[in-house]
Amino acid sequence: MMRSGIGETFKHLVLLIGVVIVIAPFYMMVSYSLKSPSEIQTNSGGFAGSQQPFVDEYCVKLGNPETACTVRPAVYNYVTAFSKAPLLRYLLNGVVVTVSIFLIQVVVALPCAYALSKLTFYGRDVVFSLVLFCLLIPVHAIALPLYIMLSKVGLINSYAALIVPWTISVFGIFLMRQFFLTVPDELIDAARMDGMSEFSIVWRVMLPTAVPALLAFAIFSVVAHWNDYFWPRVVITGNQDLFTPPLGLRDFRGDLDGNDYGPMMAIATVIVTPLVVAFLIAQRRFIEGITLTGMK
Amino acid sequence: MATVTLRNIRKSFGTTEVLKGVSLDIADGEFVSLVGPSGCGKSTLLKILAGLEPQNSGDVAIGGRVVNHIRPSRRDLAMVFQSYALYPHLTVEENLMVPLKLRRLNRMERLPGLGHLMPGRRQKMHRIRAVVEETTETLKIGDLLARKPGQLSGGQRQRVAVGRAMVRKPVAFLMDEPLSNLDAALRVHMRAEIAELHRDLATTFVYVTHDQAEALTMSDRIAVMMDGEVLQFASPDEVYHDPADLRVAQFIGSPKMNTLPGALGSGGAVSTVGGYTFARAFDGPPQTVTVGLRPEHLAIAPKAPNGRAIPVTVRHKENLGSDFFIHANVGDTGHTMIVRTEPHTAQSLPLQGAAEIWSVEDRAVVFSSDNRRIYASDELRGIGAADLALAPAGAAQ
Numbered sequence: 001m002m003r004s005g006i007g008e009t010f011k012h013l014v015l016l017i018g019v020v021i022v023i024a025p026f027y028m029m030v031s032y033s034l035k036s037p038s039e040i041q042t043n044s045g046g047f048a049g050s051q052q053p054f055v056d057e058y059c060v061k062l063g064n065p066e067t068a069c070t071v072r073p074a075v076y077n078y079v080t081a082f083s084k085a086p087l088l089r090y091l092l093n094g095v096v097v098t099v100s101i102f103l104i105q106v107v108v109a110l111p112c113a114y115a116l117s118k119l120t121f122y123g124r125d126v127v128f129s130l131v132l133f134c135l136l137i138p139v140h141a142i143a144l145p146l147y148i149m150l151s152k153v154g155l156i157n158s159y160a161a162l163i164v165p166w167t168i169s170v171f172g173i174f175l176m177r178q179f180f181l182t183v184p185d186e187l188i189d190a191a192r193m194d195g196m197s198e199f200s201i202v203w204r205v206m207l208p209t210a211v212p213a214l215l216a217f218a219i220f221s222v223v224a225h226w227n228d229y230f231w232p233r234v235v236i237t238g239n240q241d242l243f244t245p246p247l248g249l250r251d252f253r254g255d256l257d258g259n260d261y262g263p264m265m266a267i268a269t270v271i272v273t274p275l276v277v278a279f280l281i282a283q284r285r286f287i288e289g290i291t292l293t294g295m296k
Numbered sequence: 297m298a299t300v301t302l303r304n305i306r307k308s309f310g311t312t313e314v315l316k317g318v319s320l321d322i323a324d325g326e327f328v329s330l331v332g333p334s335g336c337g338k339s340t341l342l343k344i345l346a347g348l349e350p351q352n353s354g355d356v357a358i359g360g361r362v363v364n365h366i367r368p369s370r371r372d373l374a375m376v377f378q379s380y381a382l383y384p385h386l387t388v389e390e391n392l393m394v395p396l397k398l399r400r401l402n403r404m405e406r407l408p409g410l411g412h413l414m415p416g417r418r419q420k421m422h423r424i425r426a427v428v429e430e431t432t433e434t435l436k437i438g439d440l441l442a443r444k445p446g447q448l449s450g451g452q453r454q455r456v457a458v459g460r461a462m463v464r465k466p467v468a469f470l471m472d473e474p475l476s477n478l479d480a481a482l483r484v485h486m487r488a489e490i491a492e493l494h495r496d497l498a499t500t501f502v503y504v505t506h507d508q509a510e511a512l513t514m515s516d517r518i519a520v521m522m523d524g525e526v527l528q529f530a531s532p533d534e535v536y537h538d539p540a541d542l543r544v545a546q547f548i549g550s551p552k553m554n555t556l557p558g559a560l561g562s563g564g565a566v567s568t569v570g571g572y573t574f575a576r577a578f579d580g581p582p583q584t585v586t587v588g589l590r591p592e593h594l595a596i597a598p599k600a601p602n603g604r605a606i607p608v609t610v611r612h613k614e615n616l617g618s619d620f621f622i623h624a625n626v627g628d629t630g631h632t633m634i635v636r637t638e639p640h641t642a643q644s645l646p647l648q649g650a651a652e653i654w655s656v657e658d659r660a661v662v663f664s665s666d667n668r669r670i671y672a673s674d675e676l677r678g679i680g681a682a683d684l685a686l687a688p689a690g691a692a693q
């Protein structure tokens with residue numbers, strides 16, 4: 001009993017250390033986004049800061065009276081974040097880009113995966129090997145040719161440039177194929193007997209049964225493209241209206257004098273929040289999905 | 297309602313030939329079972345019939361029309377699958393409506409949202425609902441309509457699967473081991489229900505099973521398949537009493553038919569282990585044969601009444617309440633025999649004790665070394681033994 005008690009304690013200790021390491025940056029980010037500059041510099045005020053109003057010096061410099069420039073730190077940080085940068089626009093861009101990418105990826109991947117797992121045709125194994133092969137190609141290796149091709153057709157600085165290169169996800173095809181292999185053939189035969197076309201089978205039978213796998217894929221896809229800095233940086237050159245959140249954050253950092261951490265952390269928090277919220281919601285659906293398939 | 301004809305169907309997967317020229321003529325309204333050991337090609341044959349799998353050669357005809365290149369949905373057949381294959385994301389009611397919607401609503405009317413605006417859709421949906429209701433009443437699943445398949449028991453799922461096949465009013469039902477996922481009691485119950493359903497609908501049923509008891513109890517005719525061939529296609533009585541092939545004889549019947557090595561002498565006399573000779577004459581040249589004896593056609597006693605018997609040692613007594621099955625070893629030849637007997641006879645047989653087995657009325661089925669049947673001279677071929685079984689005792693001699 002005693003030994004296992006110590007063992008349990010040790011395990012939890014290790015896990016707790018892990019949690020601290022993972023959480024610390026987020027904690028700091030949220031905490032800084034709530035504090036005044038002096039609190040950040042002196043590292044005081046606990047998590048949320050004292051929320052003592054302070055005088056915004058920039059505002060005073062502009063010639064306003066001190067009373068009009070006295071602000072609460074949290075309000076100041078977030079207001080500055082939204083006023084100094086078109087943050088909503090960035091967020092909207094992020095949503096448009098990630099959602100479009102994901103939807104088109106699904107539209108492409110599901111029929112491919114269906115064909116690769118449930119139809120027999122000449123050369124199927126070769127095609128699947130090609131899919132596996134494509135999994136091995138790193139994005140950065142083909143970035144330049146992609147850029148050149150996009151610029152040749154005049155698509156640089158457009159949503160299309162952000163979206164089109166990602167619409168065929170070999171990972172998505174691979175993941176969905178593996179999942180479809182577990183769907184019993186009899187279900188598809190039943191659908192054929194009922195009179196469904198192959199196309200309807202994909203959307204009306206395979207898609208609903210594949211929701212858990214699709215959610216897993218959505219997590220990969222959305223996180224990767226929401227957070228992607230590299231590709232938007234390559235194809236969006238200057239047009240601020242097309243900035244995605246990570247580009248916006250970088251841009252904002254460039255604008256500010258180096259130690260105005262409060263607003264910057266506020267931006268970072270705003271950018272991260274949609275993902276966190278989305279996955280808290282998805283998590284519940286995810287578990288539902290898993291239990292549904294478990295019951296068959 | 298339609299006849300179903302399979303003509304010389306062949307099918308290979310890669311280099312393995314799974315069906316080796318199967319022909320079946322199924323009459324309108326007939327209940328036919330395909331029975332055979334696992335892997336003999338029953339499901340494959342059913343899929344070819346349904347159009348889900350293309351045959352390499354041969355013809356499938358439904359209602360006299362060759363349907364080789366016609367899509368599954370156009371063949372107007374319905375299939376019940378072993379795993380039931382209900383749509384897991386739809387409720388029972390929606391599951392039942394799918395085949396009807398796909399048939400009766402046109403493409404526009406099926407569109408989600410927009411379809412509801414189409415004129416005429418409401419009436420069609422009304423009629424679809426009526427059919428679904430009628431079906432659920434017949435199958436007594438009315439209170440399950442709002443549930444998803446995951447929330448049903450095995451028996452309930454089975455009913456829903458039958459219902460999904462029924463709503464379309466197909467010309468023939470195909471069923472691939474629909475009862476194999478149910479427990480024993482429920483299986484017996486559902487057997488009766490399916491047989492009743494067949495009587496009510498008077499539609500052609502093609503029923504696949506590897507359970508010979510299911511086939512015997514439900515069918516008008518049984519096709520016994522083995523290794524991609526139909527060995528015999530006949531009524532349950534005929535398959536049981538008058539097997540055309542040794543493999544049929546061994547597959548049909550529980551417990552299995554006793555098979556013993558024997559010899560066919562020049563006068564047509566057949567003798568087997570222990571020097572036992574049958575009184576009837578068999579048609580055939582002298583050769584070694586296999587003698588088949590059903591447990592219920594044998595008798596056992598400590599001493600045989602007329603002296604002509606196979607001496608055995610009792611090994612095991614299986615009590616079924618009304619009957620006993622006695623397992624006995626034939627001397628030291630290594631052959632085991634199973635005999636059915638009454639409880640009071642069984643009581644008189646001590647375990648490990650000596651006993652004698654003889655054939656009542658000399659009812660033996662004899663097979664040549666290539667598994668073919670060798671008939672007795674006084675036996676009518678084909679239908680003979682079936683009639684024999686129904687004749688009063690003693691008439692055969």
Ligand SMILES: Nc1ncnc2c1ncn2[C@@H]1O[C@H](COP(=O)(O)OP(=O)(O)OP(=O)(O)O)[C@@H](O)[C@H]1O
Nearest residue numbers: 309314332333334335336337338339340341505506
């Ligand atoms: N798609 C396939 N590819 C290759 N071989 C197959 C395929 N389908 C079936 N087979 C083979 O064909 C043979 C017959 O299969 P089938 O499913 O018809 O057997 P069955 O009689 O239905 O058996 P069971 O009683 O186990 O269901 C088996 O040996 C099986 O391995």
Ligand SMILES: [Mg+2]
Nearest residue numbers: 338339340472
């Ligand atoms: Mg099968």
